[in-house]
Amino acid sequence: xxxxxxxxxxxxxxxxxxxxxxxxxxxxxxxxxxxxxxxxxxxxxxxxxxxxxxxxxxxxxxxxxxxxxxxxxxxxxxxxxxxxxxxxxxxxxxxxxxxxxxxxxxxxxxxxxxxxxx
Numbered sequence: 001x002x003x004x005x006x007x008x009x010x011x012x013x014x015x016x017x018x019x020x021x022x023x024x025x026x027x028x029x030x031x032x033x034x035x036x037x038x039x040x041x042x043x044x045x046x047x048x049x050x051x052x053x054x055x056x057x058x059x060x061x062x063x064x065x066x067x068x069x070x071x072x073x074x075x076x077x078x079x080x081x082x083x084x085x086x087x088x089x090x091x092x093x094x095x096x097x098x099x100x101x102x103x104x105x106x107x108x109x110x111x112x113x114x115x116x117x118x
Contacts, residue, residue, distance in 0.1 A: 004048055032101060
């Protein structure tokens, strides 16, 4: 199964290269996020699943910070993502740490993707 299709709007070969570059420095963050949201690291292309989650989280952040009201589907999606992030956490600090990881991985991937040649 080609999980790179989950990353809408990104070219597959360029996405693979960008993800590999990101994983060189951020493999531990990917593992921590995968553990937090219960994505098994034995799954095929688990890193792509984690990256897709990061993009979904970034979309939620954009929705939360927008002056427009979200539609009910967007609200439900964001609440589900927040629930996944918060499961098993004891403090808000733990939750915000995972949120920061997701947000930063998304932004770093986008920056690497932009700089990667086709």
